[in-house]
Amino acid sequence: MSETHERNPGTALERGWFEDVQVNRSASERRAATIAAARTVKKEYQAAWLLRAIQCIDLTTLAGDDTPGRVRRLCNKARNPVRQDILDRMGVGDIGLKTGAVCVYPTMVPHAVKALTGTGIPVASVATGFPAGLTPLPQRLAEIRYAVEEGAAEIDIVITREYALLGEWQKLYDEIRAMREACGEAHMKAILATGELGTLTNVYRASMVAMQAGSDFIKTSTGKEPENATLPVSLTMLRALRDYRDLTDHKVGFKPAGGLKTAKDAMNWLALMKEELGGPWMEPDLFRIGASSLLADIERQLEHHITGRYASAAHHALS
Numbered sequence: 001m002s003e004t005h006e007r008n009p010g011t012a013l014e015r016g017w018f019e020d021v022q023v024n025r026s027a028s029e030r031r032a033a034t035i036a037a038a039r040t041v042k043k044e045y046q047a048a049w050l051l052r053a054i055q056c057i058d059l060t061t062l063a064g065d066d067t068p069g070r071v072r073r074l075c076n077k078a079r080n081p082v083r084q085d086i087l088d089r090m091g092v093g094d095i096g097l098k099t100g101a102v103c104v105y106p107t108m109v110p111h112a113v114k115a116l117t118g119t120g121i122p123v124a125s126v127a128t129g130f131p132a133g134l135t136p137l138p139q140r141l142a143e144i145r146y147a148v149e150e151g152a153a154e155i156d157i158v159i160t161r162e163y164a165l166l167g168e169w170q171k172l173y174d175e176i177r178a179m180r181e182a183c184g185e186a187h188m189k190a191i192l193a194t195g196e197l198g199t200l201t202n203v204y205r206a207s208m209v210a211m212q213a214g215s216d217f218i219k220t221s222t223g224k225e226p227e228n229a230t231l232p233v234s235l236t237m238l239r240a241l242r243d244y245r246d247l248t249d250h251k252v253g254f255k256p257a258g259g260l261k262t263a264k265d266a267m268n269w270l271a272l273m274k275e276e277l278g279g280p281w282m283e284p285d286l287f288r289i290g291a292s293s294l295l296a297d298i299e300r301q302l303e304h305h306i307t308g309r310y311a312s313a314a315h316h317a318l319s
């Protein structure tokens, strides 16, 4: 991850920063809908935003039937995310476009590291008993250390939903702190699994605890919950990011993930970042989109931008 800001060291557990906060769901839904509707980025700007979205993608495969071959093909896509002729016609054939990271399961890390050698693309690994996180803590910490030893530069951990649901903030804080320790130099993204947290108030509080415990990013979802990244949930997390920045002067990154499949999704989330947090949060060091299939639609839209036509989806298959 390119480092343009100091890493978030975390704070002590500061309950006063979140315990009295209540988030109103219908107000959040209205505000999120307004941002999506007001988005008026057109033509050249739209293409530029889509290129930026690509640079922010954590290109992901997290399937039970993942193989080294699939991971290698994904890595190849990460280093060549869009067909060269499309980029040449857009005048950006020489910018070295690549995705933000490749995200895989721990045992796939060595294959991804090998395939990405020399590219500068970091390997992110999920860890800590992803997606449910219900294995004993020593095993979850060992899993982090394994992924880091194999070369993962970023670790996507999952929080224990039980602690957030029961308001056991000290336990949640201590556990995330231990995970951050286990990450060492690797950057840590804390997955809140917001679709399982019940209320937006819980989402806000868990966001704040994850940041206080030293997370480098907060991330919405594993992609395996029934409800994944939504705009109202994201808005709630962005408000927590903003409050944390105001209180500590530290910028923490944001990663929506799960179910983001279309170029329109990417544009909506970039608009949300711009509206709520501004330019610095539209760069890969503070913004990632976790997605397994989004890139194919973005490539399709870029081709349409150049040719005025859509190729069939099969022409932009991932592998």
Ligand SMILES: O=C[C@H](O)COP(=O)(O)O
Residues within 6 Å of the ligand: 060, 062, 103, 221, 222, 223, 224, 257, 258, 259, 260, 290, 291, 292, 293, 294
């Ligand atoms: O972290 C990334 C998600 O698991 C990807 O979810 P997706 O397959 O719905 O794009």
